[in-house]
Amino acid sequence: MxxxxxxxxxxxxxxxxxxxxxxxxxxxxxxxxxxxxxxxxxxxxxxxxxxxxxxxxxxxxxxxxxxxxxxxxxxxxxxxxxxxxxxxxxxxxxxxxxxxxxxxxxxxxxxxxxxxxxxxxxxxxxxxxxxxxxxxxxxxxxxxxxxxxxxxxxxxxxxxxxxxxxxxxNTEQHTSLLKKTIQEIRLGTYKNLATCKMTDSVLDVINLMVVHNISAVPVIDKNNTVLNVFEAVDVIPCIKGGAYDELKSTVGEALTKRPEDFQGIYTCTEGDRLESIFQTIRQSRVHRLVVVDDDHKLRGMLSLSDILKYVLFHGEEGDYFPPS
Ligand code: ADP
Known part of the structure; x- marks a missing residue:
């Protein structure tokens, strides 16, 4: 080893x-x-x-x-x-x-x-x-x-x-030991990615989230460059006041309704170490990371559940979950 x-x-x-x-x-x-x-x-x-x-x-x-x-x-x-x-x-x-x-x-x-x-x-x-x-x-x-x-x-x-x-x-002494890259530990999802375009309707993206059971869909252009991420919480301002017709509007329009204190989206590359991902989490309000290449093209999605699962169970065998 x-x-x-x-x-x-x-x-x-x-x-x-x-x-x-x-x-x-x-x-x-x-x-x-x-x-x-x-x-x-x-x-x-x-x-x-x-x-x-x-x-x-x-x-x-x-x-x-x-x-x-x-x-x-x-x-x-x-x-x-x-x-x-x-x-x-x-x-x-x-x-x-x-x-x-x-x-x-x-x-x-x-x-x-x-x-x-x-x-x-x-x-x-x-x-x-x-x-x-x-x-x-x-x-x-x-x-x-x-x-x-x-x-x-x-x-x-x-x-x-x-x-x-x-x-x-609280655990920098431990997280600083996580020097392997996310590519080496195969953290995140890189195949069958659900994506959308700025011009897609909000309803289409909601369907994608339901079918894939995911909470975010990266918004890309025709060259696969990442422009934004549509998140499940972005649905809330769209239906404020029971205006369900607004769901027919585009992703681009819906993203303009984000609250003023919206923290932005976070990206990382496959060469990043888990240690540095924890540094980003320490410093910012990160809810997921979009994995991009050097040209900002979409490679994958790294969710908080992917990270938590790895931290808790990687290398463990058997039934991970205690009885409820
Ligand atoms: P969380 O459970 O942390 O909120 P998600 O529901 O977004 O995260 O992610 C659940 C799983 O789906 C994770 O393994 C993640 O890597 C994967 N995933 C996230 N977004 C997408 C996407 N747009 N397309 C395909 N898989 C995704």
């Missing part, structure tokens, strides 16, 4: 030990706000609340039964759009749907129901990551039981992004 291989294994071991010693509580900032939406809220109103508060997801609360009712994410809005496309005469009803109707919508179009997986905040972070990867969720609610009432309480929600940031900020 080469010294680089040895260092890589040592780095991964350090990261795994770290994730087993820390809990989800450790990832939470000292003070934070949590916006929880009542399950009885109109879907249309929920959109405005997300937009006004600059957030893209929220836990749902079933106030009749005092229970956590799942996590609302951009995927749910995409499902509502799919429903509207399959049943265009139902627009009046779509307007009246409440968040508690999301399950019916999801059943009607035959997709997975709203994410209900959760984890206790004092369980090891490694477990929270495993559960997220297993359920393909990008975020997981932290649900505790109130000592006095015995009822569930939603403490917060942690995302793959927060966890990778936490790793990047």
């Amino acid at each position: 080469s010294p680089i291989d040895e260092e890589q294994i040592q780095g991964l071991k350090g990261l795994r030990d770290f994730l087993k010693k820390r809990t989800s509580y450790d990832v939470l900032p000292l003070s934070f706000r949590l916006i929880v939406l009542d399950n009885d809220l109109l879907i249309k109103k929920s959109l405005n609340i997300l937009i006004q508060n600059g957030i893209v997801s929220a836990p749902l609360w079933d106030s009749q039964n005092s229970r956590f009712a799942g996590l609302l994410t951009s995927t749910d809005y995409i499902n509502v759009i799919q429903y509207y496309c399959q049943f265009p005469n139902e627009l009046d009803n779509v307007e009246k749907f409440r968040l508690s109707n999301l399950r019916e919508i999801e059943k009607a179009i035959g997709v997975h129901t709203i994410e209900t997986v959760s984890v206790h905040p004092s369980r090891p972070l490694f477990e929270a990551c495993s559960r997220m990867l297993k359920s393909r969720a990008r975020r997981i609610p932290l649900v505790d039981i109130d000592d006095e009432t015995g009822r569930e309480t939603v403490v917060s929600v942690i995302t793959q992004y927060r966890i990778l940031k936490f790793i990047a900020v």
Whole structure:
């Protein structure tokens, strides 16, 4: 085994030990706000609340039964759009749907129901990551039981992004050992890439995301040069106020509706080391990296789940996931 291989294994071991010693509580900032939406809220109103508060997801609360009712994410809005496309005469009803109707919508179009997986905040972070990867969720609610009432309480929600940031900020001694390039460790997706053009309709891109089960589609020109990335969250401003007709507009138009504080897109090359990817995560708000060549032509996509999966499980055998 080469010294680089040895260092890589040592780095991964350090990261795994770290994730087993820390809990989800450790990832939470000292003070934070949590916006929880009542399950009885109109879907249309929920959109405005997300937009006004600059957030893209929220836990749902079933106030009749005092229970956590799942996590609302951009995927749910995409499902509502799919429903509207399959049943265009139902627009009046779509307007009246409440968040508690999301399950019916999801059943009607035959997709997975709203994410209900959760984890206790004092369980090891490694477990929270495993559960997220297993359920393909990008975020997981932290649900505790109130000592006095015995009822569930939603403490917060942690995302793959927060966890990778936490790793990047706190474990430089381990991440600096990850000297292999992403090409050497075959990190990311390079075949059957879903792509779109600026002139494609938003609806077409939404369909691509649903069919491939992905959260972002690179926007390229006719020479395969990367111009931008259309993300699942970019759908939210498009349907603000129930304006489903705007989905027929182009990707180019939709991208102009991004919030002012949009952080931009991040790229890397196949020759980049994982160490430097962690440096980018440490310094910026990265939700995925587009892999490009020296001429900025598309080569692949590197998602946060690809990185997290590698950190947790590369080289491990057997069943990775603890029983729920
Ligand atoms: P995440 O789960 O981190 O949000 P994605 O849903 O975008 O990321 O990615 C899920 C998987 O699909 C990853 O393995 C990623 O490499 C791959 N992937 C991401 N974007 C695309 C794309 N446009 N075309 C094909 N595969 C993709």
